[in-house]
Amino acid sequence: MSPGRQVGSEGGAIVNITSISAHASTPLLAYAPGKAAVASLTACLAAVRRRFYELAAAGPAPIASEALQRIAELYRIEDDIRGRSAEQRRAMRQEKSRLIVAELEPWPRKKLGPISQKTKLAEAIRYTLSRWDGLSRFLDDGRIEIASNTVERSIRLIALNRKNALFAGSDGGAKHWAVIASLIETCKLNGVEPLGYLADVLTRIVNGHPTARSTISSRGPTSALPSSGPWPENIAYDSALPVSLGQAPVIPPPPPCL
Numbered sequence: 001m002s003p004g005r006q007v008g009s010e011g012g013a014i015v016n017i018t019s020i021s022a023h024a025s026t027p028l029l030a031y032a033p034g035k036a037a038v039a040s041l042t043a044c045l046a047a048v049r050r051r052f053y054e055l056a057a058a059g060p061a062p063i064a065s066e067a068l069q070r071i072a073e074l075y076r077i078e079d080d081i082r083g084r085s086a087e088q089r090r091a092m093r094q095e096k097s098r099l100i101v102a103e104l105e106p107w108p109r110k111k112l113g114p115i116s117q118k119t120k121l122a123e124a125i126r127y128t129l130s131r132w133d134g135l136s137r138f139l140d141d142g143r144i145e146i147a148s149n150t151v152e153r154s155i156r157l158i159a160l161n162r163k164n165a166l167f168a169g170s171d172g173g174a175k176h177w178a179v180i181a182s183l184i185e186t187c188k189l190n191g192v193e194p195l196g197y198l199a200d201v202l203t204r205i206v207n208g209h210p211t212a213r214s215t216i217s218s219r220g221p222t223s224a225l226p227s228s229g230p231w232p233e234n235i236a237y238d239s240a241l242p243v244s245l246g247q248a249p250v251i252p253p254p255p256p257c258l
Contacts, residue, residue, distance in 0.1 A: 040137065041134050041137075042134045042135075042138060043131035043133075043134030043135045043137075044148040044149075045071060045074065045135055046147035046148070046149050047147075048071070048124075048127065048128050048131070049067075049071050051120075051123075051124035051128075052064040052065075052067040052068050052071070052124055053068060054120075055120055055121055055124065056068055061121070063111050063115075063121060064124070067108070067124075070100065070103075070107070071104075073100050074097055074100055074101070074146060077092065077093070077097050077100075078146050080092070081093070085142070086141070086142030086143045087142055089142030090140065090141065091142075093138065093139050093142070094139065097139060098139050101135075101136050101139060105132060105136070108125040108128055108129060109129065111125060112125045112126070112129075154185055154188060154189065155185065158181055158185070165177060183197075183198065184198075
């Protein structure tokens with residue numbers, strides 16, 4: 001599952017799109033207790049492809065191989081439209097991908113009947129069909145990715161570090177660990193060098209940055225005081241040292257012992 005993100009609004013309401021994979025509890029994310037749906041769930045086509053790929057790689061599997069070929073057609077279209085605007089992506093998907101998806105949906109239903117329901121192939125087909133609404137949602141929204149691989153890659157280092165995180169020392173230490181990990185990954189998603197960013201922020205805090213009076217703008221935190229400059233450009237984070245200050249962090253000496 002990849003984190004939900006607010007991507008737009010419809011009728012004045014915020015629309016949350018959350019990409020999910022295989023966990024059985026993820027449909028519950030779409031609903032708030034006693035309320036209507038609060039998120040639009042999209043399924044990951046890469047998770048579907050992975051199941052058929054494992055069958056095809058293990059030996060002759062004509063149905064799994066055909067499924068991979070059909071999915072590959074969708075990926076080729078996505079390669080062509082990568083980097084374009086949401087409107088352009090939606091238009092291209094309506095023109096090219098919709099027909100492929102329309103033909104793909106009834107095909108596994110026909111293949112499921114004659115085969116044993118206890119096989120891995122039947123399991124892969126049922127997995128696909130049970131998530132069909134989420135798998136096809138990308139056709140009508142150019143903001144939705146066809147797969148959650150990008151997000152999964154961004155959290156891979158955190159997943160690999162899970163055993164180390166068992167030794168955080170305390171619940172508080174684990175929470176702090178999670179905060180730092182979130183900051184680092186957010187920097188990466190926004191093209192900001194994490195070490196330089198954190199060095200700059202911590203330097204400002206140590207040097208008395210008025211956090212209580214700071215405001216948030218489109219460029220990041222800026223102080224309400226007239227004497228404070230704007231939050232530095234991303235280029236300022238190309239170095240580990242806070243370029244905006246032009247010096248290493250200034251740490252005040254400890255108070256004298258009485």
